[in-house]
């Protein structure tokens with residue numbers, strides 16, 4: 008992918024800094040390629056159609072080494088989304104690699120190969136290019152990927168998962184790979200801090216959400232932080248216990264389907280959030296929670312064996328006890344009303360997929376953006392008002408929609424609206440209402456509940472009070488139980504997503 012840089016004296020300012028590979032479909036190339044007397048390959052509306060007499064009544068040995076099973080059909084189709092690569096060999100064979108669906112939850116690379124008709128050799132290369140244009144659209148081909156594997160992620164199977172389900176898809180798509188295992192806690196920060204960002208397009212974390220968090224913060228430590236955050240797209244391949252990033256952008260927690268989504272992913276700007284506490288500034292990409300959610304996540308480590316049920320159990324216990332987490336809170340509201348939020352969401356979701364990244368690539372010396380509202384140590388900005396929340400039950404700010412597979416907590420969240428979606432729920436609700444609220448999350452009926460206070464904010468300060476100790480979670484990491492301030496930076500980071508501008512969650 009080529010970029011125009013701000014320090015480039017020949018830069019045409021009218022050009023985008025990070026254009027998508029502008030590949031156009033070759034002109035005058037027929038959609039159908041004859042491959043042998045009884046076979047052809049046709050570019051259909053959204054799939055490649057293989058017509059082959061040999062497919063009829065094939066035994067399980069199949070044709071070209073591919074098992075099609077017994078069939079009376081002479082055609083089969085391969086969705087363009089699943090086409091990984093195509094090429095013409097020196098001997099005239101045309102080879103197409105694709106992701107074959109083994110089940111709804113898994114794909115694996117498969118291959119079809121045909122000998123080209125002599126009459127077709129003149130336009131075979133152009134036909135292949137036409138196929139790849141359909142298969143990749145605005146997504147970059149042959150991405151250069153730095154793969155980070157956390158061998159201790161989830162159940163400790165990340166390495167095996169990578170080699171079995173992810174690497175074969177990347178290899179079939181001809182991605183350029185450099186693989187490294189994280190050696191210790193914080194290694195992701197070090198790797199991102201020292202990475203040669205010109206060598207790669209993507210960092211793919213085979214981990215939970217912990218390694219992406221480290222990578223964002225490693226970038227944040229660099230003198231060229233802003234450039235690194237735009238230049239390199241982050242992706243997560245679900246190999247951990249918390250895989251929110253993959254659910255939101257790849258639309259799956261299946262490693263092989265996620266690998267396919269990454270191969271076909273579109274560069275997508277993502278808001279990142281500066282969190283200041285004491286003298287520290289960290290970047291958050293997922294969520295911040297104070298009270299119940301933080302406690303359920305961080306104080307139930309001893310119940311890890313229960314899987315995601317530990318979270319539900321923790322939640323239920325606290326709801327039934329009507330546990331309150333009092334705090335003083337000031338917010339910079341951008342959308343305070345659910346109708347306005349819904350309108351914003353629908354306007355964005357009606358847009359077509361993003362065809363290119365239109366941000367300017369920051370110059371090499373550009374660090375993190377300045378903080379508009381200062382830090383937690385500065386006086387409260389003039390227009391903000393600290394409001395006492397003495398009966399606060401849940402304070403949860405989300406930058407993504409899904410927090411876990413059944414928890415689309417922030418259905419109105421958008422990747423780059425410059426806002427966090429902020430949830431506040433009182434602790435003193437009738438128990439029945441609280442339980443109904445918990446159940447409504449999985450049913451996607453949560454947003455409209457009248458007692459769910461849901462706003463879009465661009466910054467806030469929270470000062471917990473009347474509690475000796477407690478839990479604050481930033482992207483699942485515990486920070487000291489002390490006041491902090493958060494501020495959103497619109498589109499500061501970059502990820503890969505299916506649509507280029509939306510999460511893969513049911514919206515509002």
Ligand SMILES: Nc1ncnc2c1ncn2[C@@H]1O[C@H](COP(=O)(O)OP(=O)(O)OP(=O)(O)O)[C@@H](O)[C@H]1O
Pocket residue numbers: 157158159160161162189190191192193194195213214215216217218221246247248249250483
């Ligand atoms: N080799 C290693 N040894 C020990 N810890 C490591 C190693 N590599 C990475 N880590 C740490 O593992 C933590 C969790 O990583 P990750 O998110 O990938 O997995 P996870 O199973 O989803 O984790 P969790 O649910 O505990 O957050 C990160 O904080 C990271 O620093």
